[in-house]
Amino acid sequence: MKATTIYDVAKEAGVSIATVSNAINGKGKVSKKKRDEIFKVMERLQYQPSVIASALMGKKTYTIGLLIPDVSNPFFSEIARTVEDLAHSEGYSVIVCSTDNKDDRVEKYIRLLEQKSVDGILIGTGVENADILTQLAEKSLPIVMIAREAVAMPVHSVLTDDFKGGALAAEHLLGGGHRQIAVLSENFKVTSSYERVRGFRFALFEAGIAVDDESIISCDSSIKDGKRAAAVLIRGENRPSAIFCCNDLLAIGALQAAKEAGVRVPEQLSIIGFDDTILSTVTNPALTTVAQPMDQMVKLAFDLLIRSAENTDEIKQRIVMQPELIVRESTSTPAN
Amino acid sequence: MKATTIYDVAKEAGVSIATVSNAINGKGKVSKKKRDEIFKVMERLQYQPSVIASALMGKKTYTIGLLIPDVSNPFFSEIARTVEDLAHSEGYSVIVCSTDNKDDRVEKYIRLLEQKSVDGILIGTGVENADILTQLAEKSLPIVMIAREAVAMPVHSVLTDDFKGGALAAEHLLGGGHRQIAVLSENFKVTSSYERVRGFRFALFEAGIAVDDESIISCDSSIKDGKRAAAVLIRGENRPSAIFCCNDLLAIGALQAAKEAGVRVPEQLSIIGFDDTILSTVTNPALTTVAQPMDQMVKLAFDLLIRSAENTDEIKQRIVMQPELIVRESTSTPAN
DNA sequence: AACGATTTACAAATCGTTTGCAAATCGAGC
DNA sequence: GCTCGATTTGCAAACGATTTGTAAATCGTT
Numbered sequence: 001m002k003a004t005t006i007y008d009v010a011k012e013a014g015v016s017i018a019t020v021s022n023a024i025n026g027k028g029k030v031s032k033k034k035r036d037e038i039f040k041v042m043e044r045l046q047y048q049p050s051v052i053a054s055a056l057m058g059k060k061t062y063t064i065g066l067l068i069p070d071v072s073n074p075f076f077s078e079i080a081r082t083v084e085d086l087a088h089s090e091g092y093s094v095i096v097c098s099t100d101n102k103d104d105r106v107e108k109y110i111r112l113l114e115q116k117s118v119d120g121i122l123i124g125t126g127v128e129n130a131d132i133l134t135q136l137a138e139k140s141l142p143i144v145m146i147a148r149e150a151v152a153m154p155v156h157s158v159l160t161d162d163f164k165g166g167a168l169a170a171e172h173l174l175g176g177g178h179r180q181i182a183v184l185s186e187n188f189k190v191t192s193s194y195e196r197v198r199g200f201r202f203a204l205f206e207a208g209i210a211v212d213d214e215s216i217i218s219c220d221s222s223i224k225d226g227k228r229a230a231a232v233l234i235r236g237e238n239r240p241s242a243i244f245c246c247n248d249l250l251a252i253g254a255l256q257a258a259k260e261a262g263v264r265v266p267e268q269l270s271i272i273g274f275d276d277t278i279l280s281t282v283t284n285p286a287l288t289t290v291a292q293p294m295d296q297m298v299k300l301a302f303d304l305l306i307r308s309a310e311n312t313d314e315i316k317q318r319i320v321m322q323p324e325l326i327v328r329e330s331t332s333t334p335a336n
Numbered sequence: 337m338k339a340t341t342i343y344d345v346a347k348e349a350g351v352s353i354a355t356v357s358n359a360i361n362g363k364g365k366v367s368k369k370k371r372d373e374i375f376k377v378m379e380r381l382q383y384q385p386s387v388i389a390s391a392l393m394g395k396k397t398y399t400i401g402l403l404i405p406d407v408s409n410p411f412f413s414e415i416a417r418t419v420e421d422l423a424h425s426e427g428y429s430v431i432v433c434s435t436d437n438k439d440d441r442v443e444k445y446i447r448l449l450e451q452k453s454v455d456g457i458l459i460g461t462g463v464e465n466a467d468i469l470t471q472l473a474e475k476s477l478p479i480v481m482i483a484r485e486a487v488a489m490p491v492h493s494v495l496t497d498d499f500k501g502g503a504l505a506a507e508h509l510l511g512g513g514h515r516q517i518a519v520l521s522e523n524f525k526v527t528s529s530y531e532r533v534r535g536f537r538f539a540l541f542e543a544g545i546a547v548d549d550e551s552i553i554s555c556d557s558s559i560k561d562g563k564r565a566a567a568v569l570i571r572g573e574n575r576p577s578a579i580f581c582c583n584d585l586l587a588i589g590a591l592q593a594a595k596e597a598g599v600r601v602p603e604q605l606s607i608i609g610f611d612d613t614i615l616s617t618v619t620n621p622a623l624t625t626v627a628q629p630m631d632q633m634v635k636l637a638f639d640l641l642i643r644s645a646e647n648t649d650e651i652k653q654r655i656v657m658q659p660e661l662i663v664r665e666s667t668s669t670p671a672n
Numbered sequence: 673a674a675c676g677a678t679t680t681a682c683a684a685a686t687c688g689t690t691t692g693c694a695a696a697t698c699g700a701g702c
Numbered sequence: 703g704c705t706c707g708a709t710t711t712g713c714a715a716a717c718g719a720t721t722t723g724t725a726a727a728t729c730g731t732t
Binding site: 002048055056062063071074078084094095109111113116252255282284285 | 385417453
Binding site: 351352353354355358364365366367370389391392393394 | 713716717
């Protein structure tokens with residue numbers, strides 16, 4: 001059975017389609033009597049305007065895209081959920097795209113979203129070449145980067161002060177008396193991780209502590225890889241008394257490596273994560289970590305996205321939020 | 337700058353739009369010479385056909401909807417990721433909708449997806465009234481339920497034998513010598529949970545063990561609620577030696593309640609979960625749980641969805657998969 | 673009753689595709 | 703060179719909405 005169209009409603013209500021359209025959108029004047037009649041018919045026929053057709057006439061599609069590395073990663077699935085709630089409350093739907101941080105996927109998905117005429121794209125994954133974003137900007141497709149740096153790109157962005165976050169972690173460890181400290185990082189191409197490590201090292205440097213390069217390991221962002229990398233750190237000849245991990249996944253890997261090696265956390269080894277995902281509350285010991293105010297960030301980013309749909313060529317904003325240290329159980333003063 | 341349309345390509349290539357369309361879709365015959373010319377122009381102009389316009393002509397939108405209770409819940413975010421990968425590999429995008437198990441949301445989101453002319457909907461959340469599904473079936477909008485029962489509904493479904501899963505958990509606990517057993521369940525309106533509990537109790541019944549009603553608690557599906565509910569069980573006068581939780585979230589709540597009450601898991605209390613999410617590998621002790629073969633299930637469901645788009649009014653299938661017990665560290669023989 | 677001033681309703685054009693059918697082109701056979 | 707199928711191409715009508723300009727209906731005044 002075909003869906004009912006505006007023609008069916010018009011015929012049934014004895015008016016023209018223009019009048020039905022006006023009644024629905026509250027545009028031109030429609031007498032109360034006809035309007036009531038039209039709504040009654042719409043109700044009876046279960047009429048629902050086709051978003052497709054009205055999008056073709058240049059109206060919005062009420063759909064936005066969300067680009068993230070991986071929805072099944074708790075950090076991003078929490079973002080996705082917040083985006084979704086915000087979006088739905090304003091009548092939008094969201095198409096989720098997991099890029100696995102692969103550049104070609106980023107590009108492919110952006111093209112796809114463009115073809116589908118989304119009203120905007122929220123990007124929470126790294127973007128290599130600014131070209132594609134410039135093209136979209138020219139087509140005035142709103143884009144907002146979230147939790148990722150976007151230097152020299154024609155887009156709004158809202159992110160955390162990752163450098164500061166790294167420093168926060170360093171200060172906490174320093175305060176606990178740690179001197180032998182290692183770092184577990186995601187691939188340095190991920191700017192947020194790079195900044196975190198930079199901030200971390202800077203704070204240590206200021207305190208007169210050096211981190212030798214062998215104690216900084218970078219690997220893929222997964223529990224498994226974190227575990228493997230942490231294992232070599234732990235088995236190494238001068239085992240660190242603390243490990244700073246660029247995200248919670250890596251920190252959990254480290255926790256597992258420690259457990260397997262029989263070293264107790266936090267008594268023999270302190271571990272600190274980043275992101276404050278649900279995972280960090282679930283481990284035992286619970287993970288000390290650095291939190292980003294994600295809900296606020298997402299809200300800001302979403303508003304920016306929707307607003308910039310109306311108000312294009314406005315100056316691109318770069319909003320940076322402050323991270324916060326969340327002390328739980330995985331860190332302490334070193335035993336020695 | 338406006339996007340390039342099929343007209344631009346046609347004019348530039350010196351042919352009609354019909355020919356361009358044919359060249360793209362490989363429909364009517366187009367001479368090699370013109371086809372090459374057309375593709376060259378498309379390349380040069382960066383032409384991308386508008387999905388909107390072609391959808392209006394009755395073609396597919398290459399978009400599907402995914403209805404789940406909550407993307408930020410690891411069980412569902414893992415499903416979402418699998419769906420997404422499958423979808424993208426076939427050129428589809430997926431709109432994710434979190435329903436929080438609220439009936440009105442389910443209905444609202446389905447209507448929304450319908451308006452947007454998605455090619456199909458994958459439902460992983462409970463649906464109260466079959467009416468709405470019947471309507472969609474009449475409009476021949478393909479629907480597949482996943483991990484949820486759909487009795488008397490005109491849709492395909494692929495799910496786990498939850499009854500069996502519950503029994504598996506019971507047998508494991510029984511094998512460990514437990515006799516004093518409690519159950520932590522999600523709201524019984526969630527059919528999968530209901531079945532799990534039913535299967536669990538049945539297996540105990542067959543072994544001659546009874547679970548008194550006070551030892552079966554149902555609450556919202558979250559760590560916090562699980563913790564609260566488990567706490568009363570643990571503090572109760574005759575503390576169980578084992579708790580069967582209908583999903584991993586509740587099990588983690590139980591784990592936390594135990595930790596807080598100072599009872600050791602699994603020495604003093606065994607806890608078993610359900611779903612085998614990433615969370616169950618992260619806790620300490622790692623969670624014994626019942627796994628559903630989600631990847632397979634999602635693949636099956638997706639294929640059913642896409643295939644039933646072509647082949648409508650085919651008989652509705654109900655595929656049921658077998659659950660598997662995953663023994664980790666949170667269960668053991670009771671201490672007494 | 674007739675007038676202009678307002679409302680209200682409508683017909684037609686438009687958005688960017690697909691598609692059935694007619695027109696044009698082509699190659700081959702005589 | 704002409705005719706006849708076969709093959710390519712293009713025209714024009716959808717698809718389901720929005721929007722604009724204009725005609726018709728309504729209203730209040732005199």
